[in-house]
Amino acid sequence: MLRLVDLSKRYGSVEALQSIDLQLKKGKVGLLGPNGAGKSTLFKILLGLVAPSRGQVEVLGFDAAARPLALRERVGYMPERDSLVPGLDAVELCTFAGELCGLPPAEARERANSVLSYVGLDDKRYLKVTTYSTGQKQRVKLAQAIVHDPELLLLDEPTNGLDPRGRDEMLALIAQLPERRGCSIILSSHLLPDVEAVCEDIVVLDAGRLRYTGPMAELRGANSGGYEVEVKADPEKLAVLLRAKGCEVSREGQRLGVWLPDGADTSLILREATTGALQIRHLAPRRVSLETAFLEVLKKGEAA
């Protein structure tokens, strides 16, 4: 779906993106990074709006710098800011969006009605978009981004300004898009729970550099490097035994967080439990929250 080779973008003396090599396959990808990480610049480059200073960008098989128009016919973009045309109602706006992306007028109108129904605006679709509430504007922004049947959807902070219920509804709409409409999504958000709710893969950018790319489950597991252990009775006894074997152990209620020494595997835990005549009820790789994993990635990046 996406291939970046040695991608760099410089604005004067500021290097917004630095030597990014990235390959993404179809699916639901979360783009994470603190403010100024280069997420917006990356989106603009993926849309072919900004030319990279160095490197290659291939999106859906198109060279973004050489064929930006062909690319934008197949990519949908939901920007963070309002991007509506005043004076139009939602059907006119979505039809116009579809036609600008090359759909014939009748097809564009039919699809406009369909996507407005999908985002829950069917009874309000003939109202001027400027009269919409924040939640309705977010929905119509999503509708105009998918009306032309894009293969890739770029979503920039799609839940901005939404109340908790509206946020859940928006995330549900987004999460089902790949299954229902066959498009891939790249979701940029500073709200980690949003990304956690929707995405399978993660890209972490920080200060213009790529810090992580891969499955979210791997990020949450890989960064922990430890295991969750629950025993039937006396977890402290097992903790003492494991520490004696060089493990790092933390107590989390009835459970233990265990980090094994180099070269050891889970058989060490099982052995020590047998030694202490303790019955193990649960043993699994320790999962951290996405937030913790994200912060650890940033910390490692800073240290490097």
Place this chain on the structure above:
Amino acid sequence: MTIRDLGYKPYEGDRLASRARQMLLTKRSLALAWAPGLVKATMIVGLLPLLVCAVILYFKVKARMMIMGAGGPATADDATNWIYYGIYWCQLWFAFAMSLLVAAPAVAGDVASGAFQFYFARPITRGHYAAAKLVAAGVLVTLVVAIPGLLLAMLRLGLAKDGAEALGLLPYVLSALLFSVVMGLSLTLPALALSALTRKPGYAQGGWSAIFFMPWVLGEGLAASADMPLLALFSLPTCLRLVGQGLFGIERSYDLHILLPVGVVVAILSLSVWTLWSRLSRVEDLA
């Protein structure tokens, strides 16, 4: 929330060509520019001075015919001057008002509302966008001038006493058309260029008013007080007046070669095109 999916089928047909997209964008820009009530009111009220000029022109022609018919001296046909007066002195104000309404806020308004981002997230080039905005605003501004100008020229043609005189008056129709187009472009392009320099439509409108009126007052004032006609060329309206006088063969307000005001108008238009184009090339700054 229950998602109401009416069904989905992938689009496998052909996509419209770039030219169709240009037409679509231009038509939509024109419709959006025409939509506000104030724009329609300006266009309608702008036709009223036409009636006054038409009545004067009619009586001037008839009076001249009566005098000549009664064996009086053959006087110069100054009735045709009223085509120029109608276009310049009457319609200039309405055309300027129209440019304030449709050209000055065109790009800045799109940036402020986010429409700019809407367009450029799609397969739209800056050429498509600039052409659509120029045509939409330019057509409306030019029509304010051209409709009365052409109607006055046609009236004068209709009042000709015979075919030979009508043939001799034909160039005035062309002059009216050409002058209207020059005025329309001269009032649209600089306003559009200013619009691309700011994110606030009000700033573009204020700036355009200042650029239009201040050099006019200062230029003409200094030219008169210092007796230096060249100073009058700082003003776009003055240059347009001299161009119009040249086109209609009327004695010019300042004793300057016609190429001088023409050169200033061309320079202003070129600078405007360059400003608009270079600003739109930095789409990422505006979006």
